[in-house]
Amino acid sequence: MGATTEIQANGMTFTCRTAGPADGEPVILLHGFPETSHMWTALLPVLAEAGYHCIAPDQRGYSAGARPEGVDQYATTTLVSDVMAIADAAGFDRFHLIGHDWGAAVGWRAVMAHPDRIVSWSALSIPHIASYQRAYATDPAQQEKSAYITFFQQVGAAEEALTGNDFAMLRGIWTASSPDEVADYVAVLSQPYAMTAALNWYRAGFGGGAPMLQDSAQEISVPTLTIWGNQDTAVGRSTTETAAQYMKGPYRFVELDAGHWLIQEQFETVRDELLAHLKANPIA
Secondary structure (H helix, E strand, O other), rough: OOOOEEEEEEEEEEEEEEOOOOOOOOEEEEOOOOOOOOOOOOOOHHHHHHOOOEEEEOOOOOOOOOOOOHHHHHHHHHHHHHHHHHHHHOOOOOOEEEEEOHHHHHHHHHHHHOOOOOEEEEEEOOOOOOHHHHHHOOOOOHHHHHHHHHOOOOOHHHHHHHHHHHHHHHHOOOOOHHHHHHHHHHHOOOOHHHHHHHHHHHHHHHHHOOOHHOOOOEEEEEOEEEEOOOOOOOHOOOOOOOHHHOOOOOOOEEEOOOOOOOOOOOHHHHHHHHHHHHHHOOOO
């Protein structure tokens, strides 16, 4: 399961799960919404056993010491700067990056901005942002799948809907998660301002012209693994269809017969794909 530590970065305190030898190749793992670093607890000992030094932060808004108020505090560029600041604080010059859901969206942006520092990149559920943007803008089926993003812009109403009746709505989508995982998610998202902070990722990223999707047609040279589930209720097939054209380095796309919660639904396959990708791209 790994240890828990606090890392000072970007003037804030991030609660992080860590595992593996201090001299191992570094790996940073980014969770999505509505998750915490707990989502990685089954994977962390596997990576540690393979010799990797892992850090999985509770990201901005999820860590009690990194929860500033204001939508503007959750811009995607700021979230990327957190990742790099955590790497700096940990002494990671170059590192492997793994992300799921929003963690993958931030990861794509980090790879675009800092290809010199990221040795390998693994995206779970979210394809290249430009491919996602195209589907989001032009595909009615994807627009229907993404309708929740519009709802999440509604300050107060979204928080009430998601936390009401003891998080009943979210418990309905956490069905693949263990009781311990669900308990961790609820404990974090029940903290003051935590749910608003988590929703501010959507409000900053998709409000006002969706800045998270702008200027996304950037080529990727970092070796990349994308894993997507063909039963994903939020991210449809059309989001994946033009991703390959942006991949100029080694690229592997894996389609699973699974939904959005890949690591919970098909742990063994995801584990094996991630390990193979890491081992194929050692830090020189």
